[in-house]
Amino acid sequence: GESVGLHLPTLSVQEGDNSIINCAYSNSASDYFIWYKQESGKGPQFIIDIRSNMDKRQGQRVTVLLNKTVKHLSLQIAATQPGDSAVYFCAEKVWGGSEKLVFGKGTKLTVNP
């Protein structure tokens, strides 16, 4: 069945360092992936997405990498700032299937000053 999981439930980094958050997925039919950031008491906030016809996509300070061979997704945050502290979720969707997103459990990122 479908499942999206994370390798590390928590990640602690120093301010200014780069952060890498990983995600594994099991449904090879998934063709759309999203990273969300959720701060305490708020709804998830869209960060970046990627389709399966790409292996890399860059945004402002964030990069998403997709490795379809091993069904692995990662989010890289450059020059991590205290405001980046949050829980990060990856989610996947299968094109042409249900429009629901399947979410992983999340990784809590803590940025130390």
Place this chain on the structure above:
Amino acid sequence: GAGVSQSPSNKVTEKGKDVELRCDPISGHTALYWYRQRLGQGLEFLIYFQGNSAPDKSGLPSDRFSAERTGESVSTLTIQRTQQEDSAVYLCASSLGGLGADTQYFGPGTRLTVL
């Protein structure tokens, strides 16, 4: 422009009571989703509306849960005879819908506590 809004932001109820949660999607978004998030957990899909199509109710955990949507606007999620395990944050999201317009934008959620 305005994002997805939800009300109430917090709801405390007694076991056995019915509750109704409201979601106002982003204007022009044809797709609307409800998710449940238990404390410290990921998001669990509940139901999805797209235009006038029949909703995808595959995620509703029991027949105590139901949702309606008026056209392409407001949606309400109703939980009847609430149980303590229903305590969670209920999140609503909307998207433009259609191919290539998948990005879902979330509201702040309604925190439901069942005593």
